[in-house]
Amino acid sequence: MADPNRVVLGVDPGASGALAFYRPARPHEILVFDAPLADGQIDGAELGRLIRDHVATAAIVERVSAMPKQGVSSTSKFGMAYGAVLGALGALHIPFRLETPARWKKHFRLSSDKEQSRALAIRTWPASRDFARKKDDGRAEAALLALYACEVVR
Structure with missing residues (x-):
């Protein structure tokens, strides 16, 4: 029985990322939010x-690294967003795991195609209705990460 x-x-x-809250005791429900932004940056508060x-x-956070051909400014902004997430989790004393896209997507038999x-x-x-738009792929990936954590990580 789920807790x-x-x-x-x-x-x-990332600034175009998302957060998803999943309760294993209510598997048909998911609560999703786009990453909160202020002036194009993650709003830490x-x-x-x-x-x-x-x-x-x-929590489970997708493990990321710099992408080839990504500009210095984009890489810096992405790194700041990633750090804000890890910092918030640490400050709130929430245990978290970092997981590579390859590993969690393999579990669901997904390719790198966000669609x-x-x-x-x-x-x-x-x-x-949180996944209705083509641009909701970040929301979908956050939700699937949470589900993956419940199915595999325990």
């Missing part, structure tokens, strides 16, 4: 408030 108080946070990091208010008990992730999220949570 009714367990809330797993899945994070697709709002990020912390979201995590605290939704009572995350554990596949969005399609799977729609099938997994058909009542949710």
Whole structure:
């Protein structure tokens, strides 16, 4: 029987990323938010408030690194967003795991095509409207990360 108080946070990091709160005791529900921004950067205070208010008990964050041909400014902004997520989790004393895209996507038999992730999220949570737009792939990946944590990481 699933712990009714367990809330797993899945994070697709970056300014275009998202957060998803998943309760294994309520597997047909998912709560998703786009990454909170202020002036194009992650809003650390709002990020912390979201995590605290939704009572995350554990988190999984996609492990990322610099991408080839990505500019210095983009890499810096991405690194700052990633650091803000890890800092918020640390400050709130939430245990977290970093997971590579290759590993969690292999579990779901997904390729690097983000549209596949969005399609799977729609099938997994058909009542949710959070994945309806093509640009909602970050939301889908955050949700699937949380589900992966519950199915594999424990």
